[in-house]
Amino acid sequence: MPHEFHTQRRIEFADTDMAGIVHFARFFVFMETAEHEFLHSLGTSVAAKLDNMQLGWPRLAASCEYLSPAKFEEILDIRVSVARKGNKPMTYQFEFPRGGVLIARGQMSSVCCLVGALGAFCVLLAFGAKGTPSVVMSIVFAGAPIVNAIVALALHPPAGGWSALRWQFIAGILLAALGGYLVTLYRPGS
Numbered sequence: 001m002p003h004e005f006h007t008q009r010r011i012e013f014a015d016t017d018m019a020g021i022v023h024f025a026r027f028f029v030f031m032e033t034a035e036h037e038f039l040h041s042l043g044t045s046v047a048a049k050l051d052n053m054q055l056g057w058p059r060l061a062a063s064c065e066y067l068s069p070a071k072f073e074e075i076l077d078i079r080v081s082v083a084r085k086g087n088k089p090m091t092y093q094f095e096f097p098r099g100g101v102l103i104a105r106g107q108m109s110s111v112c113c114l115v116g117a118l119g120a121f122c123v124l125l126a127f128g129a130k131g132t133p134s135v136v137m138s139i140v141f142a143g144a145p146i147v148n149a150i151v152a153l154a155l156h157p158p159a160g161g162w163s164a165l166r167w168q169f170i171a172g173i174l175l176a177a178l179g180g181y182l183v184t185l186y187r188p189g190s
Contacts, residue, residue: 003081003082004079004080004081004082005034005037005038005041005079005080005081006077006078006079006080007034007037007038007077007078007080008075008076008077008078009030009033009034009075009076009078010073010074010075010076011070011071011072011073011074011075011076012072013072015072016071016072020071020072021069021070021071022069022070022071024064024066027064027066027096027104027106028062028064028106030076030078030094030096031062031064031078031092031094031106031108032108034078034080034094035080035092035108038080038092052155052156053155054151054155055112055113056112056113057090057110057111057112057113058110058111058113059108059109059110060089060109060110060111061107061108061109062106062107062108062109063106063107063108064094064104064105064106064107065104065105065106066103066104067102067103067104067105068098068101068102068103068104069103070096070098070103070104074098075098076096076097076098076103077096077097077098078094078095078096079094079095079096079097080092080093080094081093081095083107084109089109089110089111089112090109090110090111090112091107091108091109092107092108092109093105093106093107094106094107094108142176142177142179142180142181142183143180145176146173146176146177146180149169149173153165
């Protein structure tokens with residue numbers, strides 16, 4: 001796998017603020033677009049499939065340091081490099097030179113996961129957003145199987161259609177949802 005990729009972007013009017021300078025948030029769009037172009041150059045995508053299961057790349061972190069302004073209609077070079085590649089996480093570094101002068105640099109980290117597991121992963125991130133263990137864990141243990149079952153059914157519908165689902169399966173989904181709700185509602189200390 002190549003560890004570097006180069007692309008360019010012409011600054012469009014929609015990228016700029018009222019002063020004609022690129023709005024800081026647009027650099028995150030530029031980084032994500034360059035990441036997608038990089039993956040396409042390798043014959044893959046952020047929406048790839050593995051064994052007919054949809055993969056996702058939720059962000060773990062993103063940052064950008066601004067060194068000099070970029071303006072309307074300027075052409076930016078964008079250099080993408082793989083800073084770290086683990087079994088599941090990937091960290092990219094981005095450099096934005098203009099005429100040989102570095103005007104911004106950034107970094108994005110993502111983790112590869114199955115979309116069915118994405119709901120549980122996102123809930124786990126709730127811990128970082130001050131979620132309490134009793135709330136987050138009840139959602140994880142009740143919500144993850146529900147999300148997984150629904151995604152699996154959507155990707156691989158049962159033979160005979162939805163009407164072929166047994167009542168016990170539907171009851172299990174409803175009981176899991178009710179259990180998660182009750183544990184969250186009546187958690188210790190509430």
